[in-house]
Amino acid sequence: MKKIKDRNYQEAMDRIEEIVLNLESEEIEMDELSIQVKEAIELIQFCKLKLKSTSEELTEALKKLEEA
């Protein structure tokens, strides 16, 4: 499993979707379930953080655009 911090946003989103799909399709073993759900939650937090920081960065950058 790739480490979360090494993933980029899109990879993280893809992985979340994959996990959700796994859950839905019952392909996942019960033992794996909590591991994958934990992973998905971490990924979601990661995506949220990333989105938040991106949003802040862009808002800052756009502010500069308006000041220019």
Next chain:
Amino acid sequence: MKHLRLSELNHLIKETLDANLQPTYWLVAEIGEMRVAGKGHCYLELIEKVEDEIISRMRGNIWAYNYRAISGWFESITGQPLKSGMEILCQAAITYHPVFGMSLTIKDVDPNYTLGERARRKQQIIQQLKQDGIFDMNRELTLPLVAQKIAVISSSTAAGFGDFMDQISANQYGYKFDISLFQAAMQGEQAPLQIIEALHQIADKLDSFDLVAILRGGGSQLDLDCFDNYDLVSHIAQFPLPVITGIGHERDETIADLVAHTKVKTPTALAEFLISGLVDFEENLLYQAKIMADKVTAKLKDENFRIMQQANILERSVIRRLQRDGQSIAILSEKLKSYTKSYLREQDRVQLELKKRISRNTNATLKARLQHLELLAQKVNGMDPQKLLERGYSITMVDGKNINEIKNLKKGSKLTTLTKNRTFESTLDLEKEREDV
């Protein structure tokens, strides 16, 4: 032979002319030379050429009171004054003077003819440019996105150049332009050559410039013929940078205007054109920036929504999954319970059965054993020697030992014999093997 005096001949000529010629003719001719004298009279020479060779020539004049009206009208229609080299249609009367000879008195000039003639010549040149395949070349160039390095061809003394510089340096947006002036005469015979020379100078430093502006002072309607010159316009058409003309005339287009990438009417308009190019660029930049900002905001919103959605789906799937597994665990444990129960019941039953069987078997066995024992007891009872003795049998022993176990009995061995209730002591006389056993 009859003689005529010169004056008589001249008189005769005059009479003949007067009698045979109409008072005026509409005449097509080229103006050869032309000058306006101090009193305002115009003296000119009309010619007709075939391939540059003059095949006809006559002096003419336009009297001052006519000339003022004719030249004003002519210039207002054609945009240029009467001048040498121009083909005109004029109404002329033939005047014969005994002293000054024959001349034409021009009473009227039709400017529309000259206009048409000039248009025809221009059309020829345009046709030629199209045949050469260069007419559209400059117009097909792309105007640079931001044009700030401008090569200006003009006369530094021309009012138009001053107007242009004022306008461009005082622009309200504060844009900076880098203007380089290349001097050239903007009218007269030298103009085409000098403008071409200026183009050559610019071509030597092509990388230093974004475009070329040809500027000529506005105001009075001056001679525009040089901007119809074939050599000049073919140079403009083929120039590798976009050429913009601001030649300063309102009336009609010169060929230079037609082949130039862009034409504007005046130098001031040319400055505005350059400034508005930068305004457009900046506005577009800001517009794009706004679009970008909007898109960024929308994208962030979308992504936020997407994450929340995924989180929700995840939560629901986990709950569903857990519920489902919880249910199956419950079902399993229920099944397990009933299994266990029936298993235990079965075990009970089996044990009971076994017990029964065991007790059953035990009784039978015991009975059998008892019988067997009784049988044995009977057998054992039957074996009691006392019984045999009572029935008349006796037991003989030697030295207290079973006589059957002792071999080689000797004569005189002491025998002890037991009967039912007596003991006999005897001595052996004879020993023989029984023959009947």
